[in-house]
Amino acid sequence: MSKLKFIFFVLFISISAAAYAQTSIVFVPEVYGTTLNGLFRASIFNASGVKSVRMNITIREARAGKIATIQTQAFTIVPGNNIIPSGVARTASVAMAQNSTANFIRRNQYFPQGDYEYSFNIYSASSSQEIIIDQVFNNEITPPAPLDLIEPYDRDEICEKRPLLTWQPSIPKMDGLLYQVMLVEIKDKQNAVEALNYNLPIVNQKGVVANLLVYPPNSKELVAGKKYAWQVSAYRDQTIINRSDVWSFEVNCQDSVSNVIAADYGYRNIEDLVKGNYYISNGFIRFSVINSYAPQKISYSVVCTNDPSKKIRNLPILRFKSGENKVNIDISRNFSFDDNYSYVMKIRMPDGTQKSLRFTYKQLPE
Known part of the structure; x- marks a missing residue:
């Protein structure tokens, strides 16, 4: 008899665990974990029947401790993915802690730098003892990267x-x-x-x-x-x-192709562009290149990768001087180029080698 009771007990635990696993929180803390309102962008995946639930969210920071506790009114979740209703978010009660981090959030409405933990607790609306899911997410908020x-x-x-x-x-x-x-x-x-x-x-x-x-x-x-x-x-x-x-x-616009430009800024080395394999031409192709030979006319061509059969005509003459060249090719008035099409420019260097520059043409706004 005791063995039978043990079997029933194991079955009960297994069924409870399965029911517990049927509901989960879907949340991306790196995207939405920077503001209190962002926490309501979480969704609830429910694999079982209709449920009336409440939700608690507790936010902690590693040094400051508890930052805030959010508690919602009752709402209904159905089988499938459930977005938290906007009315539930608006009426939720928010209890802020008394510390410097919480005070910063009160003033600025976003989380400062820190190591955060977001604990989502979903429980039955009829009984806070009946926990449906308790799920924790972590996120380290770092200072913003430079805005370049x-x-x-x-x-x-x-x-x-x-x-x-x-x-x-x-x-x-x-x-x-x-x-x-x-x-x-x-x-x-x-x-x-x-x-x-x-x-x-x-x-x-x-x-x-x-x-x-x-x-x-x-x-x-x-x-x-x-x-x-x-x-x-x-x-x-x-x-x-x-x-x-x-x-x-x-x-300061001069010739369509300019080799001698006073400013050394804004013209990226063609070797870097080849390695990056990406360049946006807003009506102009700008790059720098070193010519170790005598000044001379340079042979080059442009091919459209979207439509290789299309001929690119009326390209300006390109001449290199000895040493470093800052090249600025004006293609803004050349009707051979189509907006958002990709192209490859191939340059035959004086030593016989070939340089390639891959770019996307963006039409200038009128």
Whole structure:
């Protein structure tokens, strides 16, 4: 008889464990674990029947200890994946701890640097003793990576009077993160930082979602011969999260192919581009290359990888001087190039070797 009781006991434990495993929390702490609201982006996978449940979330930080406890009202989960209803998130009670980390979150609405633990507890709405799932996630929040600008390059010379402004996305990613782009003219005897701090902006665009800005149509176009400074800030709910360095550039378009350029900035070595195997041409192809031989005309061609049968015509003449060459090829008015198509430029060097540059053509905004 005792053996039979033992068998029933083992069966009971197995069934309970199986029922426990039928419900789980789906949550990505690296993406959503940076704000209190982000915690409600968790979902509940339920493999069994309809249940009325409540949820507790406890947030702890390794040094500060308990940060906050969130408790929801009762809500229903059905078989399958359940998103936490917005009404449940709005009415949830939040008890914040009394420590410096919790105070920071109260003021700024996001979590500072630290080692966090998120404990999700789902239990029956009828009895807090009936635990359906207790699941823990961990996440280390590090300081944001530098917000790097991409183009126009620092101290570059460009032809575009309404340039496309691009930058690296802010890392780590944060819910509700937006960008502000500022661009100002640099006056005489000013540096780029002074200009950005004191001059009226030509572009002051807030609420940018993507990591690029097409030049706003309501902003006046840039003027040839003038220098400009620009900066991008990442913010959430009026709080600055990250900010780029201030870069400058000049609108100074000369020949379609220019080999002697005063500025040494903004022209990446063709060897680096080959290794990276990726380049975006916003109407121009810019690169640097060293010619160890006498000045001479260079043979080169461009092939479209999307449509190899298409002929790329009317390419400008390319001449290299001895030593380092800063090359700027204007293809913005060449109708052989199609927007978002990929191309390979092959350059025959004086020593007989071949350099290749693979790029994607982006049409300039009108």
